[in-house]
Structure formats: structure tokens, C-alpha cells
Amino acid sequence: MTAAAPFWRSVYDFLEGRSRAAGILRMLISLAFVLAVWQVLATYVVTNKLLLVPPAEVFRALAKESGNGALWTNALATVSAVAASFPVAVLIGVAIGLALASSRLLALTAGPMLTALNSVPLVALAPLFIAWLGLGFASKFVLVTIFTIFPVLVTTETGLKATDKILIEAARSFNASRWQVFTTVTLPFAVPFIVSGIRVAWARALVAIIIAEFFGSFAGFGFAILAAGQSFDTATLLAYVIMLGALGLMGSIFFEWLERRLAPWRQE
Amino acid sequence: MNRTVKVMAEALSIAGINKVFERAGKPSVEALRDINLSIREGEFVSIVGASGSGKSTLLRIIDGLLPASSGVVKVSGHTVTRPGADRAMVFQQDALLPWKPVIDNVAYGLTIAGTPKRDAHATAQRFIDMAGLKGFEQHYPHQLSGGMRQRVNVARALAVNPKILLLDEPFAALDAQTREIMQTELLNIWQKSGTTVLLITHQIDEAVFLSDRVIVFSARPGSVREEIPIPLPRPRALEVKRHEAFGALVDRIWHLIEHEVRSAVADNRA
DSSP states (O other): OTTHHHHHHHHHHHHHSOOHHHHHHHHHHHHHHHHHHHHHIIIIIOOOTTTOOOHHHHHHHHHHHHHTTHHHHHHHHHHHHHHHHHHHHHHHHHHHHHHHHHOHHHHHHHHHHHHHHHHSOGGGGHHHHHHHHOSSHHHHHHHHHHHHHHHHHHHHHHHHHTSOHHHHHHHHHTTOOHHHHIIIIIHHHHHHHHHHHHHHHHHHHHHHHHHHHHHSOSSSHHHHHHHHHHTTOHHHHHHHHHHHHHHHHHHHHHHHHHHHHHOGGGOO | OOOOOOOOOEEEEEEEEEEEEOOTTSOOEEEEEEEEEEEETTOEEEEEOOTTSSHHHHHHHHHTSSOOSEEEEEETTEEOSSOOTTEEEEOOGGGSOTTSOHHHHHTHHHHHTTOOHHHHHHHHHHHHHHTTOTTOTTOOGGGSOHHHHHHHHHHHHHHTOOSEEEEESTTTTSOHHHHHHHHHHHHHHHHHHOOEEEEEESOHHHHHHHOSEEEEEETTTBEEEEEEEOOOOSSOOGGGGGSHHHHHHHHHHHHHHHHHHHHHHHHHHO
């Protein structure tokens, strides 16, 4: 026991460390843990296959969907809809955030209304949008945009207003014009805030696209999940949920990386 | 008697400056009352006073960041209405752009003025060398110590080749030892560059050590209480601080502001 203690100590220190290998190992451990719990649940607790299936069956369903091409059709529908709407939504969010941060009157007038809109459960409006815009791309686009704008807008405004006053004063002291203060101080200061808003928005965009596909579409992850649910094909349903999770995770990792890249000084 | 008149060009003249802050719905605050001051070219002058004596407000008026309520500030005979290339301010250490490396921070004032990047970097490099920052050009502010960040700030201000360097409590955030080293380095840089310097500080010994003249401010509203020439010989090394004459000057200034410092401390407690 005494001989083993230093060994476990060094394993612990390694896992706690900052190396890439340690990071990958930590991820594998948590993945193994989730799969184990899932397996135990499916074997001993929820044995009804309509409600829960063990991991292996889900991966078989995933392979089947991939083999017959359905996975790729659905992925294309979902990813292309998000890829088209998300950047537009981010741009609109940043633009509104800029406007709110640069005009006090606008912020005071429009602020409360935006807060109210933001607290409306937008999901409830989804059927209405689909009734207006029909089944297909237009309603997906609008839903994703509406879901995504708010976090970007809020962090843009916050970031622009959070700029250290002393940095602005230093710029003005060098006779910087208002535009120069904006481009050299306020905007760079706000960029990491904006990126963290985009990271939150990404998760919301995925929720929006699934809702849009639930209510009306003929392809996409949301459509496939709904179809699998209606035919009690739990394995396929979970397979698509895993795909969605992967999409969310990829975005999250990318935007976190971008945040670190753009604002290394905020890590210390 | 030598009949030649020694002509000392005036770098900065301040005449009848008053500053009142008007606040909506609250009584207005008189920050500065009838400030008159003249600084010769190449002179090193400090202003000391209790907190709340309007020292920083005066510095911002001189820099052109704040308008005076009345009175005139002139730099080399030109009336100040806004910030300009003839003045440069050194703020506390956190006034550097955290996303720019040292070289770009030092070149900042030049690029704002429209100097091409290549020329701006060449000039910046000269002042980086002068400030003892060689080898740190590509470091970011968060990778530097407090003392080094302040050197970057001083280099950035000097790089625009100002007639007057305005220093706003530049060493207040540094520990005591670093502060003393920075003081001697500032003296070296000042002697090399020949710039006129106006320093705001609450450290009386710092003011005495660095200056040709110390202006003692009284508080609420800020006004010039006394001007004390510092006849200590130059160049000065840290040993000067142990001289009797140095101690006597520090004591004299302390007695002038002691009462106000104590009441400022009491106000902060209340």
C-alpha cells in the first residue's frame, strides 16, 4: 500500500495536469463512465426496449443510418440550414449590440422591449412562424436567427460598454478620434465577449433547428428524431441525439478555442 | 554683476484655472480654484496633495481631456483646447492595450497620429531600448511585471516626442523597491531626453527625490498652497534620500498637508 501510494499520486498529478494527453485521457474516462452507467441502466433498470436501449444497439443504428445514406441526407439538411442562418444571425446580433452600445437613447428606449422579447419562450412561437413561412428553409432560417440573436446582442453590448475607462482615456490622450477609439480600443476589447456570446448562441441555434424540423420538414436531425420516436425506434432516435450532441460539442470546442486565441490575457 | 538675462523658455503656463463639476440634481463640486503655474523647458515639477485635492483633474485639463471652467493653459505659447502631440500622459500600469505586444503598445500614439507602421516601429524600438525593454518587444502586457509595464507606458508617451510629459501617479501600483528603481530610471530617461515633466504623486519623498520644484496643493477646492524649490544637487542617486536636507524637505511638505491628509483619511472611514 505504501509502495502504491506514490504511483497513484503521480497518476493523479498527471490527470490534473495541462498536457494534451491528460486532456484526452480525462475525456475518455468521462465517456467510459457515461457508457457504463448507460449500460447498467439499460440492463438492470429500464429493461423495456421501447424506452431505453443499451449503447451497442444505438451504435448499430448509427451504422445502419450511415450505411443507407439517411444519416447524410439528414446531416446535410440540418447543417446547411444552420450554416446559412447562424452567421447572418450573429451579424444581426452584433449590429444591434453596436447600435445599443453607441446610443444611450436607443438603449433606454429599445432595451426593455428587447428584454421582454428575450424572456418570451420562443419555442411557443414556432408553430406561428411555420404557419407564416411554410415548411422548409425559410421557417428554419427565421427560427434559428431569432433564437440566436439575443445572446450575441447582449454580449456585444456588454463587451463594448465594459471597456476600461483608462484605456479610452489613454487613447484620447493621444488625440484619437472617436472612430479610432472604437477601432483600436472598444471593439478589440469587446471581441472576446462577442465570441462567448456566439458560443452560447451556437447551442441555442441547435435547439432552434430541431424545433423547426419537429414542426415541419422532410429531412434533418429533428425530422429523423421525430420519425424514429413515432415508430418506437429508440435506438435510431438516440443515434441522432448523439449526432446532435457531437455537433454541439464541436461548436463549443471551436468557439472556446477562438476565445482563448483572441484574448490570451484573460486566462491569467 | 552679470548683466545677461538668462532666458528660460516657458514650456507650460497655467493662468487662472478654475474647475467646477456640475452634477444634475446634486450640489456642484468646486475641484480647482485659481491655479496659476509656470514650468520652464526641461524642468521637472511635481504636484503633491491630499487625495481629493484635484491634482488629477488639473493634469487632465492640461492634457486636454477635460475642459476647464475658466482660465487658460498654454503649452509653448499655444492655448490648449484638446489633447495634442505636444503633451503625452503616463497613466497607471493598466492603461496598456492587453491585446497588443510591447512594440505595438509603444508605437500606439504614433500610429494614431498616422505614422506609417514601419516608421512607428523604428521609433518605438529606440524608446524600448531606452527604457531597458530590449528583448521584450513581442511580449504582451500580462506577461510583464508591474515595473516593466510602467516602462512600456513611459516609452509609449516619450515615443510621440512630446514637449511635456504628464505623469499621473505612475508608480502608485508598484511595490516600494520597484518604485525606487523606477524613480531612478525615470530620472535617467528625463536627463537623456530633456523633456519637461509634470508629475502628480501622493508620495512626498518621490516628489522631492525627482523634482526641481514641488507644488503643494491644498484640498477642496484644490489650490496652490506653496511652491517649494528642491535645491538638491543633480544627478541624484537613491543615497540622496538619506541626506538631512532631503528629510527636512519631506518634513516641511508633510507638515503643509498633514491636516488635510488626516481629514481625507477620516472622510474615507466615514
